[in-house]
Amino acid sequence: MVFANYIAMCLIFGTTFLAIKVGIDAGAPPFFSAGIRFFLAGLILFAVMAWKKQAPLSILLRKEMVFTGICLTFGVFATLYWAEQHLSSGIAAVLSATAPLMVMLLQTGLSRQKLSASSWAGCLIGFGGVILLLLPGLTFSFSMLWVAGCIAVLFGQVFYSAGAVYSRRVSQQFKDVSPITLNAAQMMYGGILLLIASAFTEQVHMEFLLSPQAVLSLLYLIFVGSMMGHTIFYWLVAKTNPVFPSTWLYISPLIALALGVALYQEPLYLSSLAGGIAIIAGIVMINWKTLQQLVAKKAPIRHAESPTK
Template identity: 55%
Template structure:
């Protein structure tokens, strides 16, 4: 069951990048679509947890949830949704895989935590992969100015992700008796509300776009499958295995996203994209090398 759930997470997260692109191209403005997705997904999950007696309304008043939502949802996905107007879903997926590298940088530069040499080597290799991924377009200006800004925006969103992750790790001891699913639901509500606020201030929203089949299908898929199902499975795996094991979806989902973008959306694939993605994944493996060795030993014993 553990490996079935993990496979579902990899597949679902790998498809969400294309689903986002699909919704934007169907007429959903990025901030409105992203904000609506996360606010509704969080609201439905939170109401369900309250109904089951596993969450309290007082959780909505905790500032920790607001700050976590600003990092993990508002900054991370607000950036991603905006950027996918201008870049292919496969490139967006590859750039989001730099999240663990950003965590290492923040841990070292801000929290002054010592890391192994292999982690720094992995971080260097990972960012070399980003350079290889983007360099041809940067040197020839194939994508244009907005393409460059969009790529940089996704990377900046991963800085938000890293900050939100480290902050959540710090405050989690305060919520030992609270379901992780409820915590995730509340932070999605706050993050989604923040993205919707940006939408109201910056976008010309036409609600009739929700009547367009592709737009509503994209939104429903991202709310139900991409947010509610995938995140519930993610936290179930955190409880059943280790916090690291579910996060290894980052090694697999970018490849799925690139393949789907090529097959379904006719997104071009170049040699530098494939090489860049493989180098980024190699860097991620090196960053977590020691933890991964312990992980696979423990996961094998749990699964058996």
């Protein structure tokens, strides 16, 4: 059951990037569709948890939920949805996989601890992978929007890294509150901020809802991507440990890359493929000790970061 749910989670998170791309290509305004997705997903999840008496309404009045919503939902997905207007879903997914690298660099900077040789090597390999991913937009068909999209996704992961580090402290502060409830609350706030951004920057014409692709994309992202994916993630945390479910970051980007090419005829350059593999290899090297502990079934118990896809 654990293995089956793990595979399902990797597939879900791997398909969300393509679902975002399909919706945007069908005319869905990026900020508006992202805002609707996360506000409704958070609202439904929070209502379910409240019905189970596991979601105190007072949690919605805490500033911590606003801060995590800014970082883990608004900052990450405002940039991702905007970027997928100009990037393939596979490239966006692989660039999003740099999040653990940025989390490690931020934690190291805050704690002033020295990195191991393998971690430094992983950083360099991961950085090299990002450069390889950028090459097609710089050489084969120079596009400032391509480069801007790549930079936007990477900038979103800076928000994610700050939110991931901060959310660990929040989860310690609210030990008696379910992680699903905390995640639902921050998604609601993030969704509201995305809708506010849409109101100031986009002209929303509801005709996009007449497109079956746009509607199916939105429904899939709400119920499968946000609600089902996150629920499986926290179920795996409860059944295994906080480390194991997070390894989806090593698998889902490559799933997204393959799906984009196979199902959506997205272009794939050899340098992009090499860059994607290099980024994943770098992340594995950075987390090598943790993965060894996981294999040995001695992974330290830490509070899991909220999944973002």
